[in-house]
Amino acid sequence: MGVRVQREDFDVGAEVRRLVGGRTDIGAVVTFSGIVRSDDGTAAGGMVLEHYPGMTEAELERVEAEAARRWPLQASLVVHRVGALAPGDNIVLVVTASAHREAAFAAAEFLMDYLKTRAPFWKKERDAAGRERWVEARDSDDLAAERWTSPLRGAREA
Amino acid sequence: MAVRILYFAWVREKTGKPEEIVDLPPGVGTVQELVAWLKGRGPEYAEAFARGDVIRAAVDKVHVKPTAGIAGAREIAFFPPVTGG
DSSP: OOOEEEEEOOHHHHHHHHTTTOOOSEEEEEEEEEEEOOOTTTTTEEEEEEEEEHHHHHOOOOOOHHHHHHHHEEEEEEEEEOOEOOTTOOEEEEEEEEESSHHHHHHHHHHHHHHHHHHHHEEEEEEOOOOOOOOOOHHHHHHHHHOOOOOTTTTTTO | OOEEEEEEHHHHHHHSEEEEEOOOOOOOOOOHHHHHHHHHTOOHHHHHTTTTTTTTETTTTEOOTTOOBOOSSSSEEEEOOOOOO
């Protein structure tokens, strides 16, 4: 279990090896990598990620603890980058490990959905002309997180 | 009561400061009462909190609703809806 907020890039393979290497109780590892996207040009000039030091880590730990309460996870990791990022850069990594794939898949999706609506990060994009714009929260992210609010959702359903 | 107030993202840009220590007057007991009081402190605050229904708050690093009490709070933060991930 662990959360990290950092400016540096991360290596997905190295993170997975560090998390689950040498263990024989894990049968499934799911990784999600989020990458800075600029398909519509709004972040062609990159973006800057601001966060709330202290609360960010606390909120990520709360979300991770909730995932561990809902699913039988052997290990999990959340890494989120802050500072200046360019299109194509890694931005977020979620790794979940369990005995079986169902819990690992579901917990990874849950972690991302909750992270996107609860962890205090803010993106400011820059377009090719240098115009800056704060990214607005999307209703679809709130709806994605609301899928998990039923108390029956989680281990008992998996 | 002295409390540390923090502002993030466009709320920070509009207030012109990342944080400040303020002495809360009597009668300011909830997050929404604090917002109303802050809005009266100057045009930059009125502008920052003009979209008050959009702005989120945290008390001592935990998300709270506008009706949440702030008695005993050490740190209160205001920010737009989060956009990480």
